[in-house]
Amino acid sequence: MISFYLSLILIGVTILAVMAVLLFQARRYARVNLNLLRINETLRFDLPDLLRQSWPQLAQAGFTGLSWQLDWFGTSLSGVEGVGGKGRLSRHLQVGEIALDVTLSHAGHRGEHRYFSESLAENFFLLLHVDMWIKMGAVQGAFDQAAKLELFLQHDMKNIAQFIRLAAEQLENVKPEHEARLLSTLRAAMPTVRGRAEHILGSLSHHQAAKVHKSDWRLAEVWQQAVDMHSLTANIQGVATAFVDEETLHGIIDNLVVNYADQARLTPDTPPRLEILLSQEQEKVTATIQDVYGRPCLWPERLFEPFWSEQSEGMGVGLYQARQLAVAAGGSLEARTASQQPLLFVLTLPRSLVR
Secondary structure, three states, X not given: OHHHHHHHHHHHHHHHHHHHHHHHHHHHHHHHHHHHHHHHHHOOOOHHHHHHHOHHHHHHOOOOEEXXXXXXXXXXXXXXXXXXXXXXEEEEEEEOOEEEEEEEEEOOOOHHHHHHHHHHHHHHHHHHHHHHHHHHHHHHHHHHHHHHHHHHHHHHHHHHHHHXXXXXXXXXXXXXXXXXXXXXXXXXXXXHHHHHHHHHHHHHHOOOOOOOOEEEEEHHHHHXXXXXXXXXXXXXXXXXXXXXXXXXXXXHXXXXXXXXXXXXXXXXXXXXXXXXXXXXXXXXXXXXXXXXXXXXXXOHHHOOOOOOOOOOOOOOOHHHHHHHXXXXXXXXXXXXXXXXXXXEEEEEEEEOOOO
């Protein structure tokens, strides 16, 4: 009977000892996992640096060697730490222009050691793969931003080219009695065109000022200048003064007016006649724009969709850019449609603090 109790005690002590060893092993591997995560965060998720600095932690977990071959945007890098072993865990990882072959060696782990080491290896491989996705995502984001800037610049250049073409046509066909009026219109429009051209040149040469200087603008004058520049007819009512930078304001209004100027070329017999109502209250100013001859919009969901255009020669970024600029300035740009009614644009901008 005594031997039976002794056996039970021995079994219990053995189980406790095994559990203690497993707990110790689990904590050790968990600590290594946490340290690798912290190192990766400190290195700002830089894959080559993580490969170079992860070996001390992996060695503490019982691995005998680490080897890797990295293709980093066309440049080959490699590294070897420790020595080989009986067991090997390898992965080939690739994301875009980054490819990695990595191998962890161990001394032939068995049982719980094999389970813990394989789990740690999979976590390490996953960490490397995540770093690859983060890097390629950042690179792709930078390219997308550059492409977006290039697209907006192309659209601005198209607007300037359209104005030059329109001015040339008017100069060719102007009657002597209308020369003074045309010259006055061109003289008033040229500062805006010059400002847009300087903005484009500044963006292309990366010398554009980083600071944005906001000022007060009487919207009636800016709208009148824009419609005159494109030879459109507009009835502007109301008084409102907005507090916004010049490039943003002209970018918004130019893109809206060009939208109607394009329509005028498509329907020369019934060119647009704009009704623009300005108002201000509290901290916002509002401009509503409508073509009284306009047709109901059949695809309102497409208006601000980038790269979609009703015209074959259109780039599909004008209204999208106008809305982006309005939101960045602290305002908004909406398109409202009603049954059998012309499309109505509603632009809001921060109101001037000057009363």
